[in-house]
Amino acid sequence: MPVLPDSAAYASWATPHERATVGGMEAITIREPGAPDVLEWTERPTPKPGRGEVAIDVVAAGINRADLSQRQGNYPPPKGASDVLGLECSGTIAALGEGVAGRQIGDQVCALLAGGGYAERVVVPDEQILPAPAGIDLVDAAGLPEVLCTVWSNVVMEAGLRGGQVLLVHGGSGGIGTAAIQIGRALGARVAATAGSAESLRLCRELGAELAISYSEQDFVEEIKQLGGADVVLDNMGASYLDRNLSALAPDGHLAVIGMQGGRRAELDIGKMLVKRLHMSALGLRGRPVEGPHGKAAIVADVRERLWPLVERGTVRPPVHSRTPMPEAARAHEMLEAGGVHGKILLTVP
Incomplete structure (x- = not known):
């Protein structure tokens, strides 16, 4: 031995x-x-x-x-x-x-x-x-896998983003943000993104953001009005951005919350949601089951079928x-x- x-x-x-x-x-x-x-x-x-x-x-x-x-x-x-x-x-x-x-x-x-x-x-x-x-x-x-499945499941499968709509992405220069900008553009959406430094804002534009907004120097609610409001907002901040995100949405818009970097508790103005017929989802990815309607198997299969060709062509990278x-x-x-x-x-x- x-x-x-x-x-x-x-x-x-x-x-x-x-x-x-x-x-x-x-x-x-x-x-x-x-x-x-x-x-x-x-x-x-x-x-x-x-x-x-x-x-x-x-x-x-x-x-x-x-x-x-x-x-x-x-x-x-x-x-x-x-x-x-x-x-x-x-x-x-x-x-x-x-x-x-x-x-x-x-x-x-x-x-x-x-x-x-x-x-x-x-x-x-x-x-x-x-x-x-x-x-x-x-x-x-x-x-x-993590960034693409997160963005695709929230922005496309849940919020239903389609060509001609406006997508607002918070944290546009990070892993999730850079993927979301490219996916939005590939689907034919008009994309706006928030970021901090001049270098980060430049990257957002290079990836396809029509509007790059400095979160430290500009009010994204006012800036997104240039595009008529957002049909979908992908938010990683949570509590600190909740009310402003609702204000930034166009009628029938969808707020997809995927993070809590700005806190987990905030007051929700239901009246604002009712008047504009807004939708809101808060869907994490890690804790989902493998099977089922919101399961990881269905997400990965949809990503493989519809998003992977865009990755292999270099459209989303x-x-x-x-x-x-x-x-x-x-x-x-x-x-x-x-x-x-x-x-x-x-x-x-x-």
């Missing part, structure tokens, strides 16, 4: 496949809730796929603001999900669970996760996997801000918290 090296030395030389063979992998763990320095690159048991699941050897994982909230102890993973951070990844299929058909070991894919992406291997339901899109580097593909080695995840979290990030920050497996 072979003698295995001690874990520290072993982790320094073994490949992910070799560690998986004997039951170990490296992953980012949270020592305790807190600042970025609580993130540690440590050895964890290698997950194995169950029925209907696929194991992926991770090449890269995308960072999302939800990861920061989880690290701080404010966003626990859904029941049954991995406690390892990471809501999206890319890589190659390493193993297939019972009942999975139409896939092969070695296929290059990206995946929407409920957790587990900051690791050398992750297990995910087969229905949440997308083929790595042609023309995009496999590492960069890690930054696609969210920018990558930076790549950081996964063991240095703390530094990447600090970068996102500091602001000024344009597009996605990706963690690459060493």
Whole structure:
């Protein structure tokens, strides 16, 4: 029987496949809730796929603001999900669970996760996997699933955005925002976006925003009147923008709330909604079930059918801000918290 090296030395030389063979992998763990320095690159048991699941050897994982909230102890993973951070990844299929058909070991894919992406291997339901899109580097593909599924499910599947309508995107230079601007333009909508710095506003225009609004110097409610009001607002701020978002909407408009960066409690003016016949939805993505009318399987399938061709043609291609080695995840979290990030920050497996 072979003698295995001690874990520290072993982790320094073994490949992910070799560690998986004997039951170990490296992953980012949270020592305790807190600042970025609580993130540690440590050895964890290698997950194995169950029925209907696929194991992926991770090449890269995308960072999302939800990861920061989880690290701080404010966003626990859904029941049954991995406690390892990471809501999206890319890589190659390493193993297939019972009942999975139409896939092969070695296929290059990206995946929407409920957790587990900051690791050398992750297990995910087969229905949440997308083929790595042609023309995009496999590492960069890690930054696609979460943002594209979030935008598509809220703006298109729920709010029904269509050509000729006006879409207002808050936080236009971030990962979600850059994707939303491009999707809106690809659908034939007129897009307005809010952002902070001059560089961020310039990026919004380059991606297709007809109107780029400085949230620190301009009133987006007044500015959106240039386009006749917004038919759909994609909002990541929550409470602090609620009343102004309702004012910015055109009659029969739809407010899609996907974040709470500006707080979670606010007063809702129902009268304003009644007069303009407004609609409002607040739909997260991580906690949704796999199956069902609002399930992840239906979202991923719709994204694969209707959005993926636009990605492969280069019509929709969210920018990558930076790549950081996964063991240095703390530094990447600090970068996102500091602001000024344009597009996605990706963690690459060493």
